[in-house]
Amino acid sequence: GENVEQHPSTLSVQEGDSAVIKCTYSDSASNYFPWYKQELGKRPQLIIDIRSNVGEKKDQRIAVTLNKTAKHFSLHITETQPEDSAVYFCAALLSGNTPLVFGKGTRLSVIA
Amino acid sequence: DTAVSQTPKYLVTQMGNDKSIKCEQNLGHDTMYWYKQDSKKFLKIMFSYNNKELIINETVPNRFSPKSPDKAHLNLHINSLELGDSAVYFCASSQVKGEQFFGPGTRLTVL
Numbered sequence: 001g002e003n004v005e006q007h008p009s010t011l012s013v014q015e016g017d018s019a020v021i022k023c024t025y026s027d028s029a030s031n032y033f034p035w036y037k038q039e040l041g042k043r044p045q046l047i048i049d050i051r052s053n054v055g056e057k058k059d060q061r062i063a064v065t066l067n068k069t070a071k072h073f074s075l076h077i078t079e080t081q082p083e084d085s086a087v088y089f090c091a092a093l094l095s096g097n098t099p100l101v102f103g104k105g106t107r108l109s110v111i112a
Numbered sequence: 113d114t115a116v117s118q119t120p121k122y123l124v125t126q127m128g129n130d131k132s133i134k135c136e137q138n139l140g141h142d143t144m145y146w147y148k149q150d151s152k153k154f155l156k157i158m159f160s161y162n163n164k165e166l167i168i169n170e171t172v173p174n175r176f177s178p179k180s181p182d183k184a185h186l187n188l189h190i191n192s193l194e195l196g197d198s199a200v201y202f203c204a205s206s207q208v209k210g211e212q213f214f215g216p217g218t219r220l221t222v223l
Contacts, residue, residue, distance in 0.1 A: 034211065034212070038153075042216075042217075043202060043214040043215065043216050043217055044155070044202070044214050045214070046211050046212070046213075049211065087153055089155060098160070098167070099145055099157045099160040099167065100157070100212055101157070102154075102155040102157075104152075104153075104154055105153050105154065105155070107153075
């Protein structure tokens with residue numbers, strides 16, 4: 001089955017700096033890669049996703065890149081703000097009705 | 113207009129008891145899921161279910177069982193609760209290959 005590794009497990013950045021979180025997946029047949037943000041005490045919410053036919057996608061301060069050959073994808077947050085502090089999860093979807101496989105999460109702290 | 117709802121939000125119970133958590137989605141999605149999030153924040157899939165197929169994570173004890181009275185509901189029944197079952201349980205739903213929406217979570221504490 002699919003396996004997703006996520007690094008780092010914790011990340012602290014100064015407000016205004018950029019943050020990068022990286023994930024690798026094992027099954028080359030995976031074709032959908034979402035990123036979820038979970039604030040303290042709340043549910044995970046989708047912030048951006050990318051499909052295997054695209055190499056990069058951007059939404060304001062957030063971008064995701066995908067390297068299918070290397071089987072890794074990354075989340076980039078620019079101009080970080082204190083409200084970006086949360087746990088971020090990457091995930092990969094193999095196919096059909098199989099469930100998402102999540103990475104173990106990255107706790108991002110943005111220091112004002 | 114809540115997309116995915118769960119009840120109860122908090123559940124405190126004694127070891128050995130049997131409890132249920134309810135989940136409903138009004139998005140018309142075909143597939144629903146249950147996840148367990150432990151104290152380290154790992155999101156672990158427990159079950160996924162659509163009209164035709166139940167996929168069970170083989171590491172889930174058989175004390176846990178999903179029950180779906182209809183397409184919009186997937187309830188989680190837990191028998192003989194143990195201390196290690198304490199966690200936050202999230203229900204979610206999606207269309208095939210689509211965005212997965214999570215419910216607000218149920219914090220289960222077993223004493």
